[in-house]
Amino acid sequence: AQKITQTQPGMFVQEKEAVTLDCTYDTSDQSYGLFWYKQPSSGEMIFLIYQGSYDEQNATEGRYSLNFQKARKSANLVISASQLGDSAMYFCAMRGGSMDSNYQLIWGAGTKLIIKP
Amino acid sequence: DGGITQSPKYLFRKEGQNVTLSCEQNLNHDAMYWYRQDPGQGLRLIYYSQIVNDFQKGDIAEGYSVSREKKESFPLTVTSAQKNPTAFYLCASSTAGTNYEQYFGPGTRLTVT
Numbered sequence: 399a400q401k402i403t404q405t406q407p408g409m410f411v412q413e414k415e416a417v418t419l420d421c422t423y424d425t426s427d428q429s430y431g432l433f434w435y436k437q438p439s440s441g442e443m444i445f446l447i448y449q450g451s452y453d454e455q456n457a458t459e460g461r462y463s464l465n466f467q468k469a470r471k472s473a474n475l476v477i478s479a480s481q482l483g484d485s486a487m488y489f490c491a492m493r494g495g496s497m498d499s500n501y502q503l504i505w506g507a508g509t510k511l512i513i514k515p
Numbered sequence: 516d517g518g519i520t521q522s523p524k525y526l527f528r529k530e531g532q533n534v535t536l537s538c539e540q541n542l543n544h545d546a547m548y549w550y551r552q553d554p555g556q557g558l559r560l561i562y563y564s565q566i567v568n569d570f571q572k573g574d575i576a577e578g579y580s581v582s583r584e585k586k587e588s589f590p591l592t593v594t595s596a597q598k599n600p601t602a603f604y605l606c607a608s609s610t611a612g613t614n615y616e617q618y619f620g621p622g623t624r625l626t627v628t
């Protein structure tokens with residue numbers, strides 16, 4: 399069965415510091431995709447970054463980067479130079495590549511990140 | 516502006532009543548999804564649709580129904596058979612295919628008393 403695990407329920411980080419949010423996954427698919435989303439208190443889910451299982455380079459999008467370690471089945475999100483506006487829930491999600499798992503995202507439980515001024 | 520709209524933002528209903536949540540997108544996406552989110556938890560898939568007039572059950576479809584008569588619209592009905600309907604409901608859409616991110620609407624917070 400496919401599964402996403404986020405082991406950090408909450409984190410406090412000082413403003414301007416870098417932060418790493420952990421995500422491990424379990425799948426038997428050879429082809430899959432990993433996503434990170436941000437959910438502010440308003441509730442809307444905001445797409446941050448995507449990593450494909452065959453991508454050789456770690457994905458980066460501005461201050462966000464994904465530390466993809468395929469052998470360890472981990473896909474940690476790194477936020478550089480954190481800002482107060484980064485305070486939110488962060489969710490890791492995975493989409494499998496098999497017929498049964500296609501189109502469905504499997505979600506982790508999320509990590510609540512609070513940036514301290 | 517392209518995007519996904521959900522209405523209303525907050526919805527209150529009495530137990531035993533059916534209620535329909537609206538979801539409209541103008542992104543020209545083929546696929547649309549409905550998720551449920553309970554406090555402190557991740558998202559769970561209710562229904563999804565890859566094409567007009569076709570939809571599939573997700574992990575928690577019991578007590579819910581959907582229709583997809585138009586590409587732009589994917590309304591969700593929470594029926595009286597849903598035992599615990601109070602939750603935050605999120606609609607999403609995406610281009611068909613496995614590598615494309617899902618875009619989300621602002622959500623509807625449903626409270627049933």
